[in-house]
Amino acid sequence: MENYQKLALVTHRQQTPLPEYLDFIKRCALSGITALQLREKEASLPFLLEFGTRLKEILTPLHIPLIVNDNVELAQQLDAGGVHLGQKDGDPLYARELLGPNKIIGLSIEHRDELNAANRLEGRLYVAASSVFATKNKHNLKTIWGISGLQTLVQHSAHPVVAIGGINDTNLPEILNAGAVGIAVIGIIHDSPHPEKTTKELRTILDKHLNKGTTHD
DSSP, X not given: OOXXXXXXXXXXXXXXXXXXXXHHHHHHHHHTOOEEEEOOTTOOHHHHHHHHXXXXXXXXXXXXXXXXXXXXXXXXXXXXXXXXXXTTSOOHHHHHHHHOTTSEEEEEEOSHHHHHHHHTOOSSEEEEEETSSOOTTSOSOSOOOHHHHHHHHHHHOSSOEEEESSOOTTTHHHHHHTTOSEEXXXXXXXXXXXXXXXXXXXXXXXXXXXXXXXXXX
16 A cells, blocks of 8 residues: 555635635645645636645645646646546546656546456556545535445455545544545545644544554454
């Protein structure tokens, strides 16, 4: 397992002023996130370039990769750590060709046949079980995998599986026991009144389970 897969925070800036949001990201970065996914569905390219550049200024000294959601060309322009692609967001083979062999590629998996296609790919790649539980932050979900579905993905995946969707400190042990190597989260940190504390608590649970390499009841 690569460390970046452990605890990824997905951006959810909404109307928060950029300086305030960057401060939030810095606090989370110092508290234990291992990757940051830049997800801004409606933003303009100039803003995304500025936002991504500012995020990298925070993340790079801490050796935390910036993963760009959906946009391979933006990932290349930012020299980001990699890209995360939904099933309609681009060809992972094109992404690999454009970004090179050392960048991270993540693929959201919503159907078993999509996992079979991902299994034929090689290189530095992870798949995301999207979504393990229902979530208010992602609409038009095709699949709610649940724990049993997550276990099936893990058993049949040639790549590490990251869980996303509806994750909290209560269901996190179940997710890890099912074989996920990490999580990507939005609400549990963004909605927390104490985001640094929440980040640290998540890392404690993740480190306890993943470092031991065993499951717990």
